[in-house]
Amino acid sequence: MSAHEEKYEAVIGLEVHAQLLTASKIFCGCSAQFGAPPNTHVCPVCSGMPGVLPVFNRKALELAIRLGLAAHCRIAPRSIFERKNYFYPDLPKGYQISQYQTPLCAGGYIELPGENGDAARVRLVRIHLEEDAGKNIHAPDCSLIDFNRSGVPLVEIVSEPDIRTPQQAGAYLRELRSMVRYLDVSDGNMEEGSFRCDANVSVRPRGAAALGVKTEVKNMNSFRHVEHAIAYEIERQIELLEAGERIMQETRLWDPDRGVTRSMRSKEYAHDYRYFPEPDLPPLIVTPDLVEQIRTEMPELPAARRARYTAELGLTPYEADVLTQERELSDYFEALLPGLDNRKTAANWVMTEVLRAVNESGRPLAEAVPAPAEVGALLKMVEDAAISLNAAKAAFAAMCKSGKGAQATVAELGLLQVSDEAAITAACEQVIAAEADKVAEYRAGRDKLFGFFVGQVMKAMGGKANPKIINEVLRRKLAAN
Amino acid sequence: MTTDACKLTIAQAQHLLRSRELSATELTRACLDRISAVEPRLNAFITICHEQALAQARDAERRLAQGDAPALCGIPLAIKDIYATRGVRTTCASKILENFVPPYDATVIARLRAEGAVFLGKANLDEFAMGSSTENSAFGPTRNPCDLQRVAGGSSGGSAAAVAADECLGALGTDTGGSIREPAAFCGVVGIKPTYSRVSRFGIIAYASSLDQVGPFAKTVRDAAILLRSLAGADPADSTCSTRPVPDYERALNGEVKGLRIGVPKEYFVEGMQPEVEGAVRAALRHYESMGATTVEVSLPHTDYAIAAYYLIATAEASANLERYDGIRYGLRVEADNLTDLYRRSRGRGFGAEVKRRIMLGTFALSTGYYDAYYLKAQKVRTLIKRDFDQAFARCDLIVTPTAPTTAFRLGEKMSDPLQMYLSDIFTISVNLAGLPGMALPCGYDRQGMPIGLQLIGPAFGEETVLRAGDAYERSGAVTRRPTVV
Numbered sequence: 001m002s003a004h005e006e007k008y009e010a011v012i013g014l015e016v017h018a019q020l021l022t023a024s025k026i027f028c029g030c031s032a033q034f035g036a037p038p039n040t041h042v043c044p045v046c047s048g049m050p051g052v053l054p055v056f057n058r059k060a061l062e063l064a065i066r067l068g069l070a071a072h073c074r075i076a077p078r079s080i081f082e083r084k085n086y087f088y089p090d091l092p093k094g095y096q097i098s099q100y101q102t103p104l105c106a107g108g109y110i111e112l113p114g115e116n117g118d119a120a121r122v123r124l125v126r127i128h129l130e131e132d133a134g135k136n137i138h139a140p141d142c143s144l145i146d147f148n149r150s151g152v153p154l155v156e157i158v159s160e161p162d163i164r165t166p167q168q169a170g171a172y173l174r175e176l177r178s179m180v181r182y183l184d185v186s187d188g189n190m191e192e193g194s195f196r197c198d199a200n201v202s203v204r205p206r207g208a209a210a211l212g213v214k215t216e217v218k219n220m221n222s223f224r225h226v227e228h229a230i231a232y233e234i235e236r237q238i239e240l241l242e243a244g245e246r247i248m249q250e251t252r253l254w255d256p257d258r259g260v261t262r263s264m265r266s267k268e269y270a271h272d273y274r275y276f277p278e279p280d281l282p283p284l285i286v287t288p289d290l291v292e293q294i295r296t297e298m299p300e301l302p303a304a305r306r307a308r309y310t311a312e313l314g315l316t317p318y319e320a321d322v323l324t325q326e327r328e329l330s331d332y333f334e335a336l337l338p339g340l341d342n343r344k345t346a347a348n349w350v351m352t353e354v355l356r357a358v359n360e361s362g363r364p365l366a367e368a369v370p371a372p373a374e375v376g377a378l379l380k381m382v383e384d385a386a387i388s389l390n391a392a393k394a395a396f397a398a399m400c401k402s403g404k405g406a407q408a409t410v411a412e413l414g415l416l417q418v419s420d421e422a423a424i425t426a427a428c429e430q431v432i433a434a435e436a437d438k439v440a441e442y443r444a445g446r447d448k449l450f451g452f453f454v455g456q457v458m459k460a461m462g463g464k465a466n467p468k469i470i471n472e473v474l475r476r477k478l479a480a481n
Numbered sequence: 482m483t484t485d486a487c488k489l490t491i492a493q494a495q496h497l498l499r500s501r502e503l504s505a506t507e508l509t510r511a512c513l514d515r516i517s518a519v520e521p522r523l524n525a526f527i528t529i530c531h532e533q534a535l536a537q538a539r540d541a542e543r544r545l546a547q548g549d550a551p552a553l554c555g556i557p558l559a560i561k562d563i564y565a566t567r568g569v570r571t572t573c574a575s576k577i578l579e580n581f582v583p584p585y586d587a588t589v590i591a592r593l594r595a596e597g598a599v600f601l602g603k604a605n606l607d608e609f610a611m612g613s614s615t616e617n618s619a620f621g622p623t624r625n626p627c628d629l630q631r632v633a634g635g636s637s638g639g640s641a642a643a644v645a646a647d648e649c650l651g652a653l654g655t656d657t658g659g660s661i662r663e664p665a666a667f668c669g670v671v672g673i674k675p676t677y678s679r680v681s682r683f684g685i686i687a688y689a690s691s692l693d694q695v696g697p698f699a700k701t702v703r704d705a706a707i708l709l710r711s712l713a714g715a716d717p718a719d720s721t722c723s724t725r726p727v728p729d730y731e732r733a734l735n736g737e738v739k740g741l742r743i744g745v746p747k748e749y750f751v752e753g754m755q756p757e758v759e760g761a762v763r764a765a766l767r768h769y770e771s772m773g774a775t776t777v778e779v780s781l782p783h784t785d786y787a788i789a790a791y792y793l794i795a796t797a798e799a800s801a802n803l804e805r806y807d808g809i810r811y812g813l814r815v816e817a818d819n820l821t822d823l824y825r826r827s828r829g830r831g832f833g834a835e836v837k838r839r840i841m842l843g844t845f846a847l848s849t850g851y852y853d854a855y856y857l858k859a860q861k862v863r864t865l866i867k868r869d870f871d872q873a874f875a876r877c878d879l880i881v882t883p884t885a886p887t888t889a890f891r892l893g894e895k896m897s898d899p900l901q902m903y904l905s906d907i908f909t910i911s912v913n914l915a916g917l918p919g920m921a922l923p924c925g926y927d928r929q930g931m932p933i934g935l936q937l938i939g940p941a942f943g944e945e946t947v948l949r950a951g952d953a954y955e956r957s958g959a960v961t962r963r964p965t966v967v
Contacts, residue, residue: 085800085801085804094807274800274847279689
């Protein structure tokens with residue numbers, strides 16, 4: 001802990017915007033798909049033509065409630081949309097339809113996985129629904145606007161200032177992203193902008209109750225950026241305080257190239273948004289029945305899976321955390337399990353072999369590795385001693401490339417172990433006969449020579465004999481005088 | 482016959498079109514001829530759709546010939562230029578939309594199109610429906626067909642004048658604080674603002690979303706009932722639109738008012754109102770009594786606060802609704818070196834004085850530090866006004882009042898005094914705040930020969946009661962419609 005860290009404490013709150021996985025936009029029928037040619041997913045409603053009206057996409061409501069339930073929020077039985085007014089070319093109506101005084105979800109918390117299982121909670125202020133704006137594209141001699149994103153449904157997730165370190169901020173974001181992906185609420189893709197984060201950062205002397213002046217940091221496009229930007233901002237604020245200067249309440253942009261935050265011109269954010277209830281939309285009424293229906297359809301969340309992996313499968317908290325971060329990986333792991341006795345082997349396999357294959361190929365899990373049933377069959381062969389662990393690794397590598405099944409690959413590569421006791425006994429007898437001197441030495445007490453005999457038998461059998469049986473037979477034969 | 486066809490009521494024209502005594506083309510041509518004759522003096526239209534109207538009439542003729550054509554097939558109408566009409570420029574009487582051609586139809590336009598109605602053109606209005614005289618139009622004021630020196634009322638002044646001058650058989654307007662009823666009263670025609678949510682607002686250029694409502698102008702109450710039936714009904718594109726079934730309003734017109742309890746709010750006979758207006762309304766009430774209705778005094782105690790509440794709520798909503806006119810995607814753009822100046826110049830040059838005044842008022846009412854004192858307080862007043870009506874309707878079936886405190890005033894008379902202008906809507910504004918149906922119909926003339934409008938207010942979704950009472954009064958012959966001067 002540096003001298004600064006001993007003296008000051010950071011107080012961090014995060015605002016995350018996550019794009020909801022709906023087929024169409026929140027207030028019109030246009031596709032919400034990312035990546036289409038500019039201005040091909042637009043209509044009079046999402047381009048703000050005169051006289052048009054929004055119609056709420058109920059799917060967005062379900063997704064937001066799903067996230068709210070997962071984050072232990074109170075779901076408002078009645079909430080309203082409001083208009084947030086400001087002029088910007090990418091905002092076609094001149095106002096964003098959002099929620100202000102009555103968010104759909106209030107309170108709640110996100111549980112962060114602790115390294116030793118000591119979970120930390122970050123409380124939430126609210127989760128509310130809103131529409132996204134379009135996108136300005138600045139060319140050298142003009143500015144262009146793409147309205148494809150205009151009206152795409154978002155949830156804004158606002159945390160309490162419960163976060164104290166950049167690492168915790170990263171852990172919070174990873175957990176939240178993992179949750180939205182488990183829930184199929186959002187794809188959590190930061191690069192495509194479907195998962196965006198702003199941070200409110202302030203520092204105060206340790207032990208102080210009052211909060212320091214905060215800055216809002218924007219433009220962080222990865223978890224790494226978030227951690228770096230917050231760390232930079234904490235350091236900057238502490239240095240200012242140490243130099244006896246005041247911190248300005250302002251919005252700052254993270255500059256990833258230079259690794260610094262810079263002040264945005266105050267003109268751009270000094271807004272009075274003049275929120276007022278959206279008269280074109282009726283209140284959002286959420287019945288207890290709807291909440292219960294959504295609750296019964298909720299998938300298992302990462303926190304619950306972590307708990308189950310440690311309690312039921314006997315994995316360590318670290319293993320449980322690695323395996324559950326991505327739902328796809330976790331699902332893959334679970335699909336391996338049926339028929340296997342040794343869960344630990346399966347867990348290790350996924351954490352090493354599977355993740356390595358994914359990382360090396362640079363492709364998504366489903367494309368990078370064979371179907372879980374095939375890998376399960378491979379691991380079953382190891383368990384049944386039909387093949388060795390090393391043979392299984394070789395087979396796995398081949399399967400990743402060829403896409404062939406476990407049985408076929410093992411046969412093709414000739415990896416099946418010989419467990420025929422008669423054949424192994426014959427080989428053992430041959431080795432004992434050929435190495436009479438060594439046998440004598442062994443029997444005279446040089447126990448270390450046992451491994452030599454095993455190696456000789458294995459060699460004689462082309463490396464495919466079952467080592468367990470070799471051990472048994474050799475012990476018997478060498479002991480028998 | 483043909484040259485006078487424009488003077489027909491919709492009910493009469495329906496009969497003649499079906500009996501083949503009159504063709505849709507003859508009828509449309511009669512209206513277009515009339516438009517050509519009187520427009521130079523009236524200026525009721527911003528855009529006249531000569532060719533499109535005749536093409537629609539020819540289509541209607543084919544459908545009529547096949548029999549079983551919908552109610553409004555072949556009926557020529559004027560459309561307030563606040564309705565988005567696909568392929569026809571829609572200006573809202575503003576410079577900022579001077580050349581805006583929507584690629585979509587308002588829901589009610591699509592409905593009327595499907596019925597085979599003929600659209601003669603886009604009628605003049607106060608810019609963005611903000612006004613009570615149609616003098617706030619970027620395309621010049623509309624004149625009153627009963628006296629060309631007087632205003633037609635507003636904001637739907639073009640629609641009202643076009644119906645009064647027989648340029649069309651009926652017209653569409655919108656009413657946010659009286660914009661159908663006041664011009665109907667000033668021009669001596671029938672105009673009904675239905676219950677809020679009765680008619681879809683999709684494609685109606687928004688002024689104040691929680692108050693705007695679509696409604697028809699007509700020469701008779703029966704025609705208004707025929708038009709309203711075609712306009713009303715659920716719309717998946719407007720989530721505030723009611724899904725209640727739409728009654729056959731025409732069938733409600735049985736001429737019967739016996740036992741009808743008419744409430745007369747004491748707050749609506751104020752000092753300073755034109756004595757002839759009060760006289761005519763009181764005479765109408767006596768006429769109702771003679772037909773078997775009873776009258777009872779009721780009280781709407783929060784009436785005094787209605788105008789203030791309205792000008793906070795309506796302008797607050799307008800300040801947001803008009804933000805989309807920014808010079809970026811469509812409409813007027815005045816180029817500038819930077820974004821802020823582009824906004825300032827485009828909006829500065831695009832909007833007229835009254836629109837700017839209301840945007841500023843609404844922006845102020847919503848600003849931090851003022852929201853509670855203005856916007857929120859106004860919403861509370863609105864709730865009290867609604868409650869006033871609920872309590873009054875516990876004692877009566879229908880409320881009858883004057884439509885406006887005076888008959889049509891002279892052009893320019895109130896342009897320099899916005900507050901005086903706002904008072905023109907003193908009897909109509911509460912009805913919008915409460916979301917109720919209200920209808921204006923002629924109940925006499927003043928000494929200058931200017932029409933006086935009676936206002937019938939019903940409970941929510943009480944359009945049948947309003948129309949039945951209006952029709953009974955009209956049919957009793959209490960008032961004879963006088964010819965216009967054009």
